Amino acid sequence: MSSAFHGGVQFSLFGESHGKGIGVVIDNLPAGEEIDLEKIAEFMARRAPKKDGTSTMRSEKDIPEILSGLFEGKTTGTPLAAVIMNTDQHSSDYGNISHIARPAHADYTGFLRYNGANDPRGGGHFSGRITAPLCFAGAVCGQILSHRNITTGAHIRSIKNVQDEAFDPVNITAKQLDAVKSRPFPTLSEKAEQEMREVINSARENLDSVGGIVECAAVGFPAGVGSPMLDGLENIISRLVFAIPAVKGIEFGNGFSCADIFGSENNDEFTVNNGKIATVTNNHGGILGGISSGMPIIFRAAFKPTPSISRPQKSVDFKTLTPEELVIKGRHDPCVVPRAVPCVESAMNIALLSALLEQPKI
Amino acid sequence: MSSAFHGGVQFSLFGESHGKGIGVVIDNLPAGEEIDLEKIAEFMARRAPKKDGTSTMRSEKDIPEILSGLFEGKTTGTPLAAVIMNTDQHSSDYGNISHIARPAHADYTGFLRYNGANDPRGGGHFSGRITAPLCFAGAVCGQILSHRNITTGAHIRSIKNVQDEAFDPVNITAKQLDAVKSRPFPTLSEKAEQEMREVINSARENLDSVGGIVECAAVGFPAGVGSPMLDGLENIISRLVFAIPAVKGIEFGNGFSCADIFGSENNDEFTVNNGKIATVTNNHGGILGGISSGMPIIFRAAFKPTPSISRPQKSVDFKTLTPEELVIKGRHDPCVVPRAVPCVESAMNIALLSALLEQPKI
Amino acid sequence: MSSAFHGGVQFSLFGESHGKGIGVVIDNLPAGEEIDLEKIAEFMARRAPKKDGTSTMRSEKDIPEILSGLFEGKTTGTPLAAVIMNTDQHSSDYGNISHIARPAHADYTGFLRYNGANDPRGGGHFSGRITAPLCFAGAVCGQILSHRNITTGAHIRSIKNVQDEAFDPVNITAKQLDAVKSRPFPTLSEKAEQEMREVINSARENLDSVGGIVECAAVGFPAGVGSPMLDGLENIISRLVFAIPAVKGIEFGNGFSCADIFGSENNDEFTVNNGKIATVTNNHGGILGGISSGMPIIFRAAFKPTPSISRPQKSVDFKTLTPEELVIKGRHDPCVVPRAVPCVESAMNIALLSALLEQPKI
Amino acid sequence: MSSAFHGGVQFSLFGESHGKGIGVVIDNLPAGEEIDLEKIAEFMARRAPKKDGTSTMRSEKDIPEILSGLFEGKTTGTPLAAVIMNTDQHSSDYGNISHIARPAHADYTGFLRYNGANDPRGGGHFSGRITAPLCFAGAVCGQILSHRNITTGAHIRSIKNVQDEAFDPVNITAKQLDAVKSRPFPTLSEKAEQEMREVINSARENLDSVGGIVECAAVGFPAGVGSPMLDGLENIISRLVFAIPAVKGIEFGNGFSCADIFGSENNDEFTVNNGKIATVTNNHGGILGGISSGMPIIFRAAFKPTPSISRPQKSVDFKTLTPEELVIKGRHDPCVVPRAVPCVESAMNIALLSALLEQPKI
Numbered sequence A, B, C, D: 001m002s003s004a005f006h007g008g009v010q011f012s013l014f015g016e017s018h019g020k021g022i023g024v025v026i027d028n029l030p031a032g033e034e035i036d037l038e039k040i041a042e043f044m045a046r047r048a049p050k051k052d053g054t055s056t057m058r059s060e061k062d063i064p065e066i067l068s069g070l071f072e073g074k075t076t077g078t079p080l081a082a083v084i085m086n087t088d089q090h091s092s093d094y095g096n097i098s099h100i101a102r103p104a105h106a107d108y109t110g111f112l113r114y115n116g117a118n119d120p121r122g123g124g125h126f127s128g129r130i131t132a133p134l135c136f137a138g139a140v141c142g143q144i145l146s147h148r149n150i151t152t153g154a155h156i157r158s159i160k161n162v163q164d165e166a167f168d169p170v171n172i173t174a175k176q177l178d179a180v181k182s183r184p185f186p187t188l189s190e191k192a193e194q195e196m197r198e199v200i201n202s203a204r205e206n207l208d209s210v211g212g213i214v215e216c217a218a219v220g221f222p223a224g225v226g227s228p229m230l231d232g233l234e235n236i237i238s239r240l241v242f243a244i245p246a247v248k249g250i251e252f253g254n255g256f257s258c259a260d261i262f263g264s265e266n267n268d269e270f271t272v273n274n275g276k277i278a279t280v281t282n283n284h285g286g287i288l289g290g291i292s293s294g295m296p297i298i299f300r301a302a303f304k305p306t307p308s309i310s311r312p313q314k315s316v317d318f319k320t321l322t323p324e325e326l327v328i329k330g331r332h333d334p335c336v337v338p339r340a341v342p343c344v345e346s347a348m349n350i351a352l353l354s355a356l357l358e359q360p361k362i
Helices: A037-045 A091-097 A107-113 A121-126 A128-146 A174-181 A190-205 A233-241 A255-260 A337-358 B037-045 B091-097 B107-113 B121-126 B128-146 B174-181 B190-205 B233-241 B255-260 B337-358 C037-045 C091-097 C107-113 C121-126 C128-146 C174-181 C190-205 C233-241 C255-260 C337-358 D037-045 D091-097 D107-113 D121-126 D128-146 D174-181 D190-205 D233-241 D255-260 D337-358
Strands: A004-006 A010-014 A021-027 A065-068 A080-085 A151-159 A212-219 A247-252 A270-273 A276-279 A297-303 A313-317 A322-326 B004-006 B010-014 B021-027 B065-068 B080-085 B151-159 B212-219 B247-252 B270-273 B276-279 B297-303 B313-317 B322-326 C004-006 C010-014 C021-027 C065-068 C080-085 C151-159 C212-219 C247-252 C270-273 C276-279 C297-303 C313-317 C322-326 D004-006 D010-014 D021-027 D065-068 D080-085 D151-159 D212-219 D247-252 D270-273 D276-279 D297-303 D313-317 D322-326
Touching (some): A021 D080, A065 D021, A080 D021, A107 A121, A128 A151, A151 A190, A233 A247, A255 B212, A270 B313, A297 A337, B010 C010, B021 B128, B021 C010, B080 C021, B107 B121, B128 B151, B151 B174, B174 B212, B247 B255, C121 C128, C151 C190, C151 C337, C174 C212, C233 D247, C247 C255, C247 D255, C255 D247, C313 D270, D080 D128, D107 D121, D128 D337, D151 D174, D151 D190, D247 D255
Antiparallel strands (some): A151 A212, A212 A297, C151 C212, D010 D021, D021 D080, D270 D276
16 A cells, blocks of 8 residues: 555655655565666666756755665565665755645645644655655666566657657657657657747746656567456556656557547557567557557656646645645746656556566466 | 455456356455445446447346345445356357457457467457446445445546536536436436437447547545555556556546646645635646545546447458458447446446545554 | 455455355466366365264255356466355254354454444354365366476374374375375374274264364475565465464474474485485475475464354353353364365465466566 | 565565665554654664573664654654664675575575575575564554554563463463563563573584574454454464564464364353453464454464574585585574564564554444
8 A cells, every 4th residue: 555566566665755765675576687777877867857947956866775685786586675865855945835735736635644644844755756766666677678678768748738759659669769768858859859948948937837748668568468457557557657746647559539539440450560460550559458469568648737836826724724825935847747757667667577577477 | 466456445356258157256345334236236237238229239137146245235344246147148249250359359469368268259358248247346335435425426528529518627516426327328418418329320330439538526535535656546546447448548637638738727726615625626636646635536538449340350360370351240339438437437436445445544 | 355365376255154155266377277177076075064973964065166267178367256156054053143152253253343244144254164165266276286296185183182194294295195185084094084083973972072183285396486574385375274264373394393302403404316406304394484495395284173062151142241151053063174174275275376376487 | 475565554674684784664554653763672672682692692783774754753654664774794604605505594495486696695585684674663563552552572482392481361461561571581480581591502502503482462452353264363463473584383372282172172251351251261362263352362483493503414505416514604593582572573563553454444
């Protein structure tokens, strides 16, 4: 319950935004998998705040210290624990809002859920900071997948009304997925990057924020993995994606647009391609009946605009029930979407490794 | 894994379309809850095929026999098992397609997953028939919720390009939710019903099929229930909703459209309403940080068009890898959306009861 | 919780002694495993009451009907459900004891746990009858193990103060384990059988009951399976063995007697045997650090005497808190141990298959 | 799997004997529970090595640092993480035994399980050191139980053939349970302590080791908590107790001796005591049908002698399959039982809190 996941891979996240440290324990990893710590750091750097105006000015170095589970550069197969000590917290920034519910935040719901005992500083356990250990877990799982020639990647599909090109659902390659990872602002199109940066900057200047959509894909994942009903790939991926704060929707393949076309248009015909079964189109997003088809796995997740905006907002003190005007101080991302890209990729990585490990094999 | 769910409520689904029987075992229900079997039957009748041309002509009586867990009309607290014997299967209808993959079906992926040992008749365990015991579980959970004045309901939000009115996310009432349940075609607007019926009939006449969107809501659910990260209400609901075959997307509150507006527009201001904290708008869909806010819980699920269409389709024999033209015979729903409405409601019911039972209370 | 197990194998038991039916849903079995239904019936017959005075005179035919998960004689890999309809219940036998707690039974604790809503007839869900579907699951798992040359077996190690010979912990063979299964009274020694029968008959004549110890072993199980800490073979086996009513203790290898010898006596020296690593002795019972060593796996479980005895007992009406003298009518086993042998074997079978399936393999 | 537990309380243990650190993440704790860190330290000190010759001379300060889940002295309800950094490891002590299997250790089985990738230094994740975070979790759960007037305690019941007095299964009090905790060598009888110390010292001088039995009890635990079948108190407790290395058996109430008496002797008659239902005797150990009866909960766990002994032993190099004589160097406990007492208590504490949290309440 709450912050643990028990699939083929298991992990237990912990930490509060302004507590001593955050981290994760990952259990049931296969033993003997080489882990490249430099690549882990690169992966996590993609989640770290940028100095380019698109995100908060806080510096989150977030270098995870691995306490167990790694020996001579390889997974031991026993629990892998990583801790990130919190160092750059300015608690005073948040001092004045402890009982006035910040709109679209979990202050009020968290207060009820934990009878007022939860750590309210900086959102506590609800903070986006907890996605750092999620990314650590995702980076580890991603490396283990890469040992099996499975590649995942994600890009910003849209920021507000600005669209990036979409992944080609049939022909997307590992090379393309890797390429977008090296871009400081992960879009496929440079023009989209330019326009998105403008939208974000404009929102920041207006003391406002914007949301967007992240698109994620996997190639090389073997066909026949997953399960019907409760443990299909969609079930697992969606459960993990909704662990990322600010996600409000997820769709696989052609997603919501499938509701608006005929079956004859939506059905992906099967064909034989280089001696292997494939589909001509990929509206199904690589998943049929919860099980991988061998086609690229594709989904998109919708992120709401950052709830913390600097303009005054109407709210209520949830202890006294008095209406209050709220001005949120502190440093905030005008848009979380660029930093959310590796988080979404992490959800995909964990889900796919988990599904591989859950296949009944004896 | 696969067809079992282990939350506050636990259940294990079983059955194949053309096997002897299908059913469900529900564990960890609270003891002493009155169960009205007639209402269960009414609930399940909403999932049964209709004689009005919108669904298959198969007659699925689907009267569940309760084998355990109910004593003198109340839950015993020990496992509640219900079985529906299969009686109306025409296996011969499916005889000729066993190794030609039906597009958008799980024939090929299921064959790989189970090494060819799964029951292929009528989709086997992948069949939409397995949603009958899911609805049984949903109906039981819904009655237990109703004892606590929690009401859920769902309607067809769209069929192809025809839209129904949306639920009012702030003011929707239990009465409105109950009213739509009694309609043979569950829309809010009669005009929408008429147009949707026409779209479905037209698709059927063209040997084609259509999909749509189901919108589901809950009112009366207490604030403060759920968890951050992995066991939030969105995580649980989405995991359950993707158990329904044909779902390709889910969104909460304003969903994907949140990605296209400013934070200042998306943030729901808090206010005090009749001495209780509420929000003025409900873009968040009643869930903040995975936890209920006390506002109506609202989500939508997208359903793809029925994969089984009667017109010829190109496909492949997945045993011989030879291309084949496929003509699917048998009786099929030209649109599964009307019958999917109680399935979606069931996912909501199970998720909400599960979340209530998972709250740590001692 | 309660009656479901979620390991590599999953199952969900249901049923009450005097309800409509009892059964089990088994999930996550490997696909394509041949299941010999006649052997399942033989396995379950070993649990059925005997006409030889050692057990109750009730006739429990207990022929399980398989509703799903088996196709053309093989597991489909999707949930396997089996139901046994209750036919021979004499509810009136139990009519007079509903609120007087039968000593050593769960009447009082069950009443509290379920707020008085549980089915009290014949012990309800607490009845030993629920071990019938447990045996079904155990028989299925045993067959899947046998396809991998893993053999399990059990015998009565003692009834009251009468001892059977012990399994040879080093040299026990599959042949010996299979031989004891065919005996109507499962001991290794015929002399022990004779004396045990006398002890049981004598207890019955005195309106009393006796308990005993069951010893269970597995050979052919590969070395290196299991996990340290929470999911070791001891953890899994003990969790399953305590699902059998009347078990009050379990010990592995030399068990409690290890507490009374020196390390130099208890440590099993390693050696090489036919090119394979083995131990000279087997005090460790085939498990080190929760993981199989390749030596026979051996444990013993202690069963208390049947709680239901026909002589008058002092008790209390737990609704009125008045002291009452209780005379239990109906038909009861003077000793459950002979019928418990296949139940213990079932726990072993399920645990071993579960552990094999839980090994992380990709 | 492996080192995580998912009951009402959840926890995930991590660490290797000679790695950077060990620890635990505990999830799903109730919020707002005061935690006295000094008492936690006292609890853990009971597990730390003593300077009195009964245990290893290693100094394990083992001061846990709490990284999250505690705010202003109370549980936040979000995950509680504690880390103990490893500081006093002498890896060279173990340098020469990496591929010769130490008898009764998990070197060989762990090597197989993890394909040789596990950390072999000091037993790695199989080390008794991992019981330190288990004790941390047990101490936290114990404090939360104590807020509800539930008291647990344990003592050394025997070391080799020396017996301590037994707990009085009917009249044991919280005061008695607390008293034994303050004793440096936790027995009820001082005479037993003296003789046990002699047995341990004598074993040490003979380069040998001894085992023993720990008895654990709980008073004040409410009646009606637990479940039949798979999640009874015996199932949960035994699963947790077998997480402690060296445990080979567990028994509840009168345990194995129940197998040797008549039902009329074993059945505990019900009576009314101070207006409450009780039993006259307590052979059932406070658990009937997996559910607490309100009587003291009592169990015993058998510990094998410390596997590490300083005298030469015959073994095998499991990489080369060559026989080798092995001399284990380093510092070892001649008897783990005194230090195991708080570990057993921890298993009880976690199990009881877990069972309380699992009761379905809404």
